[in-house]
Amino acid sequence: MSSKELDLRQMHDTEFPLPMEMQGNVAITSLSKIYNWSRRSSMWPMLFGLACCAIEMIGTASSRFDFSRFGMEVMRATPRQSDLMIVSGTVTKKMIVPIVRLYNQMPEPKYVMAMGACASGGGPFKEGYNVVSGIDKYLPVDVYVPGCPPTPQALLYGLIALQKKIDGQSLANLDDVPWYGVGPSEPTPIPILGPDIIDPRQMDLIRRQAELAAAGMPVGVRELPPVIKTVKAIPSKAAKAAVAEVIDEGEAQRREEIMRRRQAVLARKRARDAAKGA
Amino acid sequence: MVDYEVQAPPTTGSAQDAAAYLKAKFPGAVSDDTRPGFQGVIVEAGKLTEVAQAIRDELGYNYLSSATAVDYHGAGDHMEMVYHAYRISGGGALNFKVQTDREKPVIPSLVSLYPGADFQEREAYDLYGIHFSGHPNLKRILMWEGFEGHPMRKDWKEAYYEGEAKPFDSRWPSGWVHRAEEKNIYGSNVRYPADFDLSKLADRSDEAVYSSASIGVDYQRMTDPDDIRTDQLVVNMGPHHPSTHGVFRMVLKLDGETITGLEPVMGYLHRNHEKIGERNTYLHNIPFTDRLDYISSMGNNFGYVMAVEQLMALGARYTAPTYRSEVIRVLMAELTRIVNHLWSIGFFLNDIGAFFTPMLYANAEREKILDFFEATAGSRLMCNYMRFGGVFKDLPERIRSTANLMNDKIRDYNTMEFLSDMINERLPRFLEEYDRYLTGNEILLERTVGQGVLSAQDAIAMSCAGPLLRGSGVAYDVRRADPYSIYPELDFDIPVGKQGDLFDRYKVRMDEMHESLRILRQLLPRLEQTKGEDIMVGTKAYSPRIPQGEAYGRVENPKGELGFYVVSWGDAKGTQNPWRYHVRAPSFINLTALGPMSVGQKVADVVAILGSIDIVLGETDR
Ligand code: SF4
Numbered sequence: 001m002s003s004k005e006l007d008l009r010q011m012h013d014t015e016f017p018l019p020m021e022m023q024g025n026v027a028i029t030s031l032s033k034i035y036n037w038s039r040r041s042s043m044w045p046m047l048f049g050l051a052c053c054a055i056e057m058i059g060t061a062s063s064r065f066d067f068s069r070f071g072m073e074v075m076r077a078t079p080r081q082s083d084l085m086i087v088s089g090t091v092t093k094k095m096i097v098p099i100v101r102l103y104n105q106m107p108e109p110k111y112v113m114a115m116g117a118c119a120s121g122g123g124p125f126k127e128g129y130n131v132v133s134g135i136d137k138y139l140p141v142d143v144y145v146p147g148c149p150p151t152p153q154a155l156l157y158g159l160i161a162l163q164k165k166i167d168g169q170s171l172a173n174l175d176d177v178p179w180y181g182v183g184p185s186e187p188t189p190i191p192i193l194g195p196d197i198i199d200p201r202q203m204d205l206i207r208r209q210a211e212l213a214a215a216g217m218p219v220g221v222r223e224l225p226p227v228i229k230t231v232k233a234i235p236s237k238a239a240k241a242a243v244a245e246v247i248d249e250g251e252a253q254r255r256e257e258i259m260r261r262r263q264a265v266l267a268r269k270r271a272r273d274a275a276k277g278a
Numbered sequence: 279m280v281d282y283e284v285q286a287p288p289t290t291g292s293a294q295d296a297a298a299y300l301k302a303k304f305p306g307a308v309s310d311d312t313r314p315g316f317q318g319v320i321v322e323a324g325k326l327t328e329v330a331q332a333i334r335d336e337l338g339y340n341y342l343s344s345a346t347a348v349d350y351h352g353a354g355d356h357m358e359m360v361y362h363a364y365r366i367s368g369g370g371a372l373n374f375k376v377q378t379d380r381e382k383p384v385i386p387s388l389v390s391l392y393p394g395a396d397f398q399e400r401e402a403y404d405l406y407g408i409h410f411s412g413h414p415n416l417k418r419i420l421m422w423e424g425f426e427g428h429p430m431r432k433d434w435k436e437a438y439y440e441g442e443a444k445p446f447d448s449r450w451p452s453g454w455v456h457r458a459e460e461k462n463i464y465g466s467n468v469r470y471p472a473d474f475d476l477s478k479l480a481d482r483s484d485e486a487v488y489s490s491a492s493i494g495v496d497y498q499r500m501t502d503p504d505d506i507r508t509d510q511l512v513v514n515m516g517p518h519h520p521s522t523h524g525v526f527r528m529v530l531k532l533d534g535e536t537i538t539g540l541e542p543v544m545g546y547l548h549r550n551h552e553k554i555g556e557r558n559t560y561l562h563n564i565p566f567t568d569r570l571d572y573i574s575s576m577g578n579n580f581g582y583v584m585a586v587e588q589l590m591a592l593g594a595r596y597t598a599p600t601y602r603s604e605v606i607r608v609l610m611a612e613l614t615r616i617v618n619h620l621w622s623i624g625f626f627l628n629d630i631g632a633f634f635t636p637m638l639y640a641n642a643e644r645e646k647i648l649d650f651f652e653a654t655a656g657s658r659l660m661c662n663y664m665r666f667g668g669v670f671k672d673l674p675e676r677i678r679s680t681a682n683l684m685n686d687k688i689r690d691y692n693t694m695e696f697l698s699d700m701i702n703e704r705l706p707r708f709l710e711e712y713d714r715y716l717t718g719n720e721i722l723l724e725r726t727v728g729q730g731v732l733s734a735q736d737a738i739a740m741s742c743a744g745p746l747l748r749g750s751g752v753a754y755d756v757r758r759a760d761p762y763s764i765y766p767e768l769d770f771d772i773p774v775g776k777q778g779d780l781f782d783r784y785k786v787r788m789d790e791m792h793e794s795l796r797i798l799r800q801l802l803p804r805l806e807q808t809k810g811e812d813i814m815v816g817t818k819a820y821s822p823r824i825p826q827g828e829a830y831g832r833v834e835n836p837k838g839e840l841g842f843y844v845v846s847w848g849d850a851k852g853t854q855n856p857w858r859y860h861v862r863a864p865s866f867i868n869l870t871a872l873g874p875m876s877v878g879q880k881v882a883d884v885v886a887i888l889g890s891i892d893i894v895l896g897e898t899d900r
Pocket of ligand 1: 116
């Protein structure tokens with residue numbers, strides 16, 4: 001721990017006056033601040049890699065970038081000793097089951113970081129049949145780090161952002177820190193590997209859809225808006241009419257609106273230029 | 279009785295000779311594949327085992343590199359298994375195929391002849407629903423047991439399905455962007471069968487794992503609360519385990535501390551490369567190949583562009599890549615090999631107990647090479663660097679990096695000086711140092727010598743590749759056995775082991791780094807000579823049309839033989855999207871040997887054995 005971390009003057013955050021000569025040795029501060037400070041300065045991430053992003057996570061942990069500078073060097077291989085789950089890579093349906101289990105086993109307070117495009121939203125593999133579109137479909141995420149993969153610098157930035165987030169949390173606000181509420185918190189329900197992954201929180205929806213399907217209604221997919229065909233040249237009135245047919249009302253209006261605004265902007269610009277010239 | 283003379287089988291000739299021999303020996307059961315752009319022979323399913331026996335024993339094609347399925351739905355309406363077999367002494371492939379009905383696909387299993395077909399047949403069963411009669415352990419391998427349907431079939435649509443081929447109409451020409459969640463009623467990437475009955479829901483995914491042949495544990499008995507006295511112990515390692523190098527799972531059956539059975543369970547990182555790849559355009563797939571073996575992305579690029587270039591060569595207007603681009607490709611491939619071996623040796627030492635220090639040392643050296651990749655390709659890891667007909671960018675004039683990576687400021691280097699310093703000074707010095715600290719170390723020897731032995735015969739039979747195969751004493755390296763690019767003119771040796779134990783694999787990797795450095799030293803003058811020459815041939819096209827046909831491009835990637843089987847089919851003028859895009863992943867097939875190597879060893883050794891295979895899950899599960 002660097003001496004800067006221990007500078008008590010920074011911890012001091014009340015109106016209460018301290019004599020000048022004691023300021024280096026005594027600090028009066030709020031409980032939240034002490035809690036947050038100690039928690040964010042010894043964040044223990046779980047040693048847990050999923051995919052390509054994990055390689056950059058290891059790169060960040062090793063000597064060149066070295067996130068032990070932020071009190072994070074103790075990567076624990078067990079969820080029971082870790083505070084932070086860095087979801088570093090593509091979350092697949094097969095893997096989400098163990099991930100949710102691991103999350104449930106982590107003691108509170110716990111944080112989740114979605115590292116990379118895949119963990120944040122599915123990334124390049126989003127359309128894949130075995131891919132979960134982002135870990136936030138199942139777990140609450142504190143920080144998203146974009147990139148494919150995020151560079152070590154980006155990950156460090158994400159970790160610092162997490163520390164800032166912790167700094168801003170208040171023990172008095174149970175929305176901020178639910179783990180100081182009354183009673184044990186609810187575990188996240190474990191997904192089930194059926195014919196496809198089943199999120200237990202969606203049971204009702206699935207049942208309703210199954211009923212609809214039994215009644216002969218389409219299931220699963222909503223209709224996409226119709227594809228708008230672009231017509232390159234408009235040679236004649238007939239073609240114009242054809243275009244008008246494909247471009248529906250709303251679209252035509254939108255275009256008109258854009259044209260009108262553009263004209264207005266152009267007019268203003270001309271006026272300005274004229275004023276300058278004069 | 280055949281009425282013409284069967285010649286003695288050609289054990290050295292070309293694939294054409296071999297095909298002629300097979301046609302003569304099995305009249306009616308073997309015929310040429312006459313589709314334009316296709317090679318090899320088509321074997322009648324009923325005769326497959328006999329023909330394969332002849333291919334292996336009489337013709338000498340004893341190394342089955344790849345076995346994969348293709349679904350010709352709407353284009354002939356049959357399924358096909360495609361096999362690529364090689365001679366371990368070198369030379370080209372014998373490509374043989376079996377066709378079967380789409381509705382009830384059944385093909386005899388080749389596991390008894392080529393044990394290396396084991397996982398690949400299971401994969402074809404999982405993703406295509408082909409039944410392999412006689413397979414000892416036929417069950418799903420990448421998806422879980424109970425998953426609905428066989429997703430690689432052409433008529434199977436994923437939940438976020440939008441169109442058969444990219445670019446999707448909604449994106450181009452329409453130009454509006456939507457989130458795929460918005461069109462799915464569940465708001466996530468799921469689809470359920472129409473007659474889905476929630477009341478009968480059961481998670482059967484683990485049951486199948488435990489009832490496997492090699493584990494042989496009576497699952498009923500294990501879960502029976504009245505019967506707790508049992509001598510076997512089943513231990514799960516992974517998918518979350520620090521020593522499985524990712525999300526790999528092993529189910530171990532133990533007797534005391536000795537392993538009596540091991541069942542690898544994978545698919546935890548199955549992210550559907552192949553399905554996505556068949557929707558993508560050819561060009562789209564290059565960045566996806568980066569994410570296969572994500573430690574050696576340049577090598578993956580190389581294999582894929584070679585496969586597609588083979589297809590392009592079938593067309594009328596094709597020019598081979600320029601000399602300079604080939605030199606740059608090989609430069610990248612060899613640097614990648616060093617990157618990968620530094621990484622894998624570091625982690626192997628981790629696995630045998632030298633916790634993190636050697637790995638950190640190796641990683642610091644690796645960072646330096648990554649700096650070079652970043653300056654050239656724009657990315658440290660996912661380089662996306664090679665293109666059909668060359669590479670996309672020449673080496674930069676200057677490079678920004680640091681001298682010691684720790685507390686130095688960023689410096690500006692001349693690229694060639696930077697490279698030559700790295701190749702001639704830094705890396706040799708580092709390797710020498712590493713060697714001195716580790717190779718003779720007593721603990722290392724104690725943990726590795728004589729452990730996890732794989733015999734040469736087994737390694738060949740199980741289609742092992744790369745350092746795993748060479749560690750067992752088989753000098754098979756695609757760069758020499760079936761040369762590509764400019765490797766024939768380069769001077770290098772193939773390091774091999776003697777006993778096929780963990781130490782030999784470690785040593786092979788160390789020596790391979792030295793050989794790579796030797797190659798790199800020969801490349802430097804070539805780079806100087808070709809300075810300013812073209813790095814790309816042909817016109818740049820967003821979506822080139824690729825002539826119809828099939829191609830199998832393979833390179834010697836750091837982890838072993840990486841092959842891409844690409845089929846262009848469906849449009850006589852050429853296609854924009856591959857009909858089939860298959861990756862022969864060395865990590866995946868090398869795992870076939872994990873079980874046999876581990877049985878009889880202790881639990882602590884299985885970690886080291888896995889580390890010595892050097893798998894990467896992006897490639898294993900794809
Ligand atoms: S975001 Fe990119 S680098 Fe990270 S896991 Fe996904 S594909 Fe790999």
